[in-house]
Amino acid sequence: MTDGSSEQPTPQPGPLEPVLGPLDPAFGALTPPPGGATPPPGGATPPPGGTPGLLPPPGSQFQAQARISGVSNTIGNLALLSAILGFCCVPFAGSVIGIVMGRIGMDRAKRGLATNGGVAQTGFWLGVVGVAGSVIGFFVFIILSVINSPSGA
Secondary structure, three states: OOOOOOOOOOOOOOOOHHHHOOOOOOOOOOOOOHHHOOOOOOOOOOOOOOOOOOOOOOOOOOOOOOOOOOOOOHHHHHHHHHHHHHHHOOOOHHHHHHHHHHHHHHHHHHHOOOOOHHHHHHHHHHHHHHHHHHHHHHHHHHHHHHHHOOOOO
16 A cells, blocks of 8 residues: 555646657657757746647747838739720720830849839730720721711712
């Protein structure tokens, strides 16, 4: 018979332990860290509100992506938007604006002031197609008007 003072209580399994096995107390993960890294002294503590096991590797730091000053993709984006609107909603004006802004956007991309030269080029060419379609449509409208007029030949 034992008096119960020398026996350790049996730890109760957590919600993941019956399925996946015991968690590593240093990292809160099921497997040791990759690359044979040793855990930091004192164990890792998860960030407030964070999930254990999703900590960055020791020695790495999060660095925000720095915005390059002077780089703006607005002109190219507006060129594509106005060319699309010119192609389907505002036939001539939107296409002309798309051509002008697309050319400016392509020049800015060539000089390194923008990173979306392809978008600007797409806006330019879609504007060209829109202007050509508007001109052809205008002439077709005039020809059909003359043909269908009662006083026409």
